[in-house]
Amino acid sequence: MPSALPDGEPVPSDGSLPAHALAGLGSRPFGFYLHVPYCASRCGYCDFNTYTATELRSSGAVASQETYADNVVAEIRLARKVLGSADLPVRTVFLGGGTPTLLPARDLVKMLAAIRDEFGLADDAEVTTEANPESVDPAYLAELRAGGYNRISFGMQSARPHVLKLLDRHHTPGRPEACVAEARAAGFEHVNLDLIYGTPGESDDDWRASLDAAIGAGPDHVSAYSLIVEDGTKLAARVKRGELPMIDDDVHADRYLIAEQALAAAGYSWYEVSNWATTPEGRCRHNELYWTGADWWGAGPGAHSHVGGVRWWNAKHPAAYAQALAQGRTPAQGREVLADEDRRVERILLELRLAEGIPLTLLTGTGLEAAGRHLADGLLAAEPYAAGRAVLTLQGRLLADAVVRDLVD
Numbered sequence: 001m002p003s004a005l006p007d008g009e010p011v012p013s014d015g016s017l018p019a020h021a022l023a024g025l026g027s028r029p030f031g032f033y034l035h036v037p038y039c040a041s042r043c044g045y046c047d048f049n050t051y052t053a054t055e056l057r058s059s060g061a062v063a064s065q066e067t068y069a070d071n072v073v074a075e076i077r078l079a080r081k082v083l084g085s086a087d088l089p090v091r092t093v094f095l096g097g098g099t100p101t102l103l104p105a106r107d108l109v110k111m112l113a114a115i116r117d118e119f120g121l122a123d124d125a126e127v128t129t130e131a132n133p134e135s136v137d138p139a140y141l142a143e144l145r146a147g148g149y150n151r152i153s154f155g156m157q158s159a160r161p162h163v164l165k166l167l168d169r170h171h172t173p174g175r176p177e178a179c180v181a182e183a184r185a186a187g188f189e190h191v192n193l194d195l196i197y198g199t200p201g202e203s204d205d206d207w208r209a210s211l212d213a214a215i216g217a218g219p220d221h222v223s224a225y226s227l228i229v230e231d232g233t234k235l236a237a238r239v240k241r242g243e244l245p246m247i248d249d250d251v252h253a254d255r256y257l258i259a260e261q262a263l264a265a266a267g268y269s270w271y272e273v274s275n276w277a278t279t280p281e282g283r284c285r286h287n288e289l290y291w292t293g294a295d296w297w298g299a300g301p302g303a304h305s306h307v308g309g310v311r312w313w314n315a316k317h318p319a320a321y322a323q324a325l326a327q328g329r330t331p332a333q334g335r336e337v338l339a340d341e342d343r344r345v346e347r348i349l350l351e352l353r354l355a356e357g358i359p360l361t362l363l364t365g366t367g368l369e370a371a372g373r374h375l376a377d378g379l380l381a382a383e384p385y386a387a388g389r390a391v392l393t394l395q396g397r398l399l400a401d402a403v404v405r406d407l408v409d
Contacts, residue, residue, distance in 0.1 A: 008334030011312055015082045015330030018337065021308030025083060028308075031092035031289045032079075032115055034072055035300030036100040037318055038065050040135075043168040044234035049302035049316050050098045056318065063318035069107035073114040074325045075299040080118040082330075083297075083307070089122040090115055092286035092296075095129040102132075105140050109147030116148070126151055126190075126285045133171040133179045141186035151284075153192040153223075154179050159213035160206045163199045166244075168234075177217035184218075190282055192221040197255040199227050200244040207255050211262040220282035222268060223275050224259045226252045253398045260394060273353045273397050291350045293343065301331075309338045345408050352404055357384060357391030363407055370406035379403055 039050045056063045093115060100108060108129060115121065128151040129144065144152070156176035157169050164173065176193060183191050193214045197207050214222055229236050229246065238244045260270065268276035272291065277283045289296055298305040301321040304313045312335030315321045324331040338346070344362060351358045363371055371390050374380045379396035380403075396403055 008336045011332040011335050013329045015332055017310055021310040025086045026088050029091050029289050029294040030088050031286055031296040032090055033296055033298040034095045034111055035303040036097040037301050038102045039099050069110045071322045071325055072111050072299050076114040076118055079297045089120045091122045092289055093127045094286040099132050099135055100129045101135040105143035112148050133175040138182045141183055145186045151190040152183050152188050156193045157196045159210040163202050166199055180217040180219050191219040193219045195224045196227050198247040198252045215266045220278045225274050271355045273400050311336050348408050349404055357389045360388050366409045367407045374403055
């Protein structure tokens with residue numbers, strides 16, 4: 001949930017959507033994202049819309065963690081009014097942040113119960129929460145599982161103490177692996193570990209050790225992201241002052257290849273450039289919903305939503321978010337209606353990153369010419385191309401952003 005919000009057109013105070021956005025509602029997959037903006041401390045690399053208790057002290061009870069679940073429940077009820085009476089069982093729910101597990105488990109269960117009560121959950125609904133390793137214990141995990149959560153994603157980032165320290169992560173090495181075992185014991189069907197590579201001071205051996213530790217813990221899903229130095233973060237300031245070196249693209253590419261080799265050898269298959277799973281069932285279906293342009297409602301400060309080609313975003317600050325709901329108004333701050341061309345471009349941007357790639361029919365003349373060049377250069381796979389699809393090779397994954405730019409021209 002990036003901290004910067006785009007400009008956009010005003011949203012009606014009741015949050016109502018254009019009739020064309022509601023047409024076909026229910027024929028497309030539908031999910032909920034719930035943003036929990038609280039963190040115990042701010043990581044130096046993070047630019048997400050998050051707040052510590054100190055940062056929210058002046059906002060009073062309206063922005064407190066104690067009342068947050070009630071505010072989200074109010075938005076879920078608003079969503080039901082806006083979307084009308086269409087039969088809309090929720091296929092995926094994802095709680096992100098921030099650190100959702102800073103809230104009591106009963107609050108996470110309460111928010112999920114509101115979705116179930118207002119919309120219903122699909123029989124095979126995927127229900128995920130992110131968690132920091134130090135914010136849960138076996139009793140907490142058991143309460144979540146009993147309350148309907150069946151997937152959990154732990155922020156491991158690294159197995160090396162010096163890397164964790166630079167990232168301002170406070171868990172001890174080994175704790176994320178223990179969390180995987182605790183989640184399995186609690187009955188969680190799917191468990192993810194998030195890793196970050198390219199931290200200043202991290203070596204190839206450090207990265208291999210992190211991968212080995214993650215794989216050894218036995219999750220059925222691993223995400224591995226290159227560290228991005230975002231403007232305005234503490235990490236960016238340290239790099240700008242020369243205290244830390246900027247990691248170059250070649251190092252990131254080498255680390256990605258190390259990840260692919262280790263994960264593939266352990267039985268994980270990539271299904272999106274930064275995500276690997278042991279089985280098709282282990283994929284994150286909520287993220288696939290984003291990547292394939294389905295419908296979702298994002299509740300919480302700064303959360304983004306998309307329904308039928310209309311995208312909107314909520315007020316960023318928890319106090320402004322809560323005040324809008326208390327006054328009976330939508331917390332949405334702005335929106336945009338996507339034109340057909342916008343949606344075509346977004347499909348290329350997002351779906352090309354998937355293992356299934358994109359149909360070549362999405363490409364225009366210049367995009368098709370670029371695809372032919374990338375095929376010749378080994379960045380697109382030959383067999384899918386002959387069948388009418390553009391699919392990245394391993395080398396193409398290393399250059400995915402550049403390939404995408406060429407295909408949308």
